[in-house]
Amino acid sequence: GEAYLYGRGTTDQQIADMGIVSWKPHANLDKHITGFGDGGCLLNGWVVHPFRSFRQETIGFEARNTVTKQFVKLVLPGYEWSPLCLGNTPTMLQKLWNGADLYIVEGVYDLTALSWAMGDSVILSTVTARMSVSLARYLVRLCRGHIYMCYDNDVPGIKGADKAIAVFSDLGWDRVSKIKYGLKDPGEVWNQGGASSVIRMFGGNL
Numbered sequence: 001g002e003a004y005l006y007g008r009g010t011t012d013q014q015i016a017d018m019g020i021v022s023w024k025p026h027a028n029l030d031k032h033i034t035g036f037g038d039g040g041c042l043l044n045g046w047v048v049h050p051f052r053s054f055r056q057e058t059i060g061f062e063a064r065n066t067v068t069k070q071f072v073k074l075v076l077p078g079y080e081w082s083p084l085c086l087g088n089t090p091t092m093l094q095k096l097w098n099g100a101d102l103y104i105v106e107g108v109y110d111l112t113a114l115s116w117a118m119g120d121s122v123i124l125s126t127v128t129a130r131m132s133v134s135l136a137r138y139l140v141r142l143c144r145g146h147i148y149m150c151y152d153n154d155v156p157g158i159k160g161a162d163k164a165i166a167v168f169s170d171l172g173w174d175r176v177s178k179i180k181y182g183l184k185d186p187g188e189v190w191n192q193g194g195a196s197s198v199i200r201m202f203g204g205n206l
Contacts, residue, residue, distance in 0.1 A: 001047050004066040009112040009190045009198075017089040019050045023063060032076050043072075049086055049108050051075065054138060056090065062108065062127060073127065083135035086125040087111050093142065095122050101145040103179070104131070104164070105186060106152050113190035114150065117202040121145075129160025136167045147176040152185040 001022030005015060014020070023046045025039035036042045043063050051060040059082055060075035075084065086108045096102060101121045105111050111125040126135065129151045139147065149164050151157035161178045168176045181201055183189050189201045 001045070001066070004047060005112075008109040008187065009116060009195070010109075011112070011115070014112060014115070017091060018087065019052070019058075021048050022046070023048050030076070033074060036072075051084055051086065052088060053079070053082055054088060054093065054142075060084075062086070081134060083132065083138045084127070085135060086127065087123055092122045092124070095120070096139075096142050097144065099144040102139065102143050102147045103150050104147065105150045106157060106160075107185065107187060109190075110150070110152075110186040113186040113198050114202060116190075116195040117199045129157045131160070131164035131167050133167055133171075136164070136171055136173075140168065140171050140173045145175070147173070148179050149176065150179040150181075150186065153181060154184060157185070 002015075005020065010020070023040060023043040025037075025041040025044055029039050033040060046063040046065050049062045049064075050058050051062070053059050058076075059079035060073070062071060062073050064071040075082075103114060103118065103121055103123045105114060105123060105125050106129050107127065108125045111123045114123050124139075126132075147168065149161040151161040151164070165176050165178065168174075179202075181189070183192065183201070186198065186202070189197050
């Protein structure tokens with residue numbers, strides 16, 4: 001688990017702050033987590049990224065098989081309409097409130113890769129190329145800086161970024177723009193050459 005995370009640019013600080021763990025089956029599994037075998041045995045060894053509410057309650061998770069790249073997402077009952085993202089740790093939320101710029105990416109490993117060039121900015125992952133109105137509304141209340149959409153550089157990502165900008169605009173927020181860059185996503189930039197590649201690609205944007 002850790003070797004895979006390090007290989008995707010994840011730092012020890014991010015592992016601790018975001019609560020990233022390697023899944024281990026256990027008997028006292030939440031009754032709502034079903035379909036993964038006894039005690040979640042079918043997820044054994046998968047890397048788990050918890051979803052946390054902005055009050056820091058655990059409201060679900062994304063689990064990823066590091067070999068097959070298969071992943072599953074689960075949101076606990078009662079939180080289906082909650083703002084959903086990864087990276088919203090207390091430290092990052094305080095930085096937003098204090099005026100830091102915000103970069104919004106798709107996948108969690110786009111987040112970990114881009115963090116190497118982020119400076120004092122904040123990066124959040126929406127997991128898919130979709131900005132929900134509930135998340136946008138919360139970010140508008142919290143953010144004091146500029147919001148940059150950095151979704152994947154493919155058709156779904158480009159369309160998703162345009163739609164996200166429209167969502168923010170509908171909420172009266174005009175300090176939002178789209179980042180243009182080469183390759184498919186920040187994670188792919190990382191795979192090309194690690195931190196130095198990310199800094200070369202995105203350093204001028206930050």
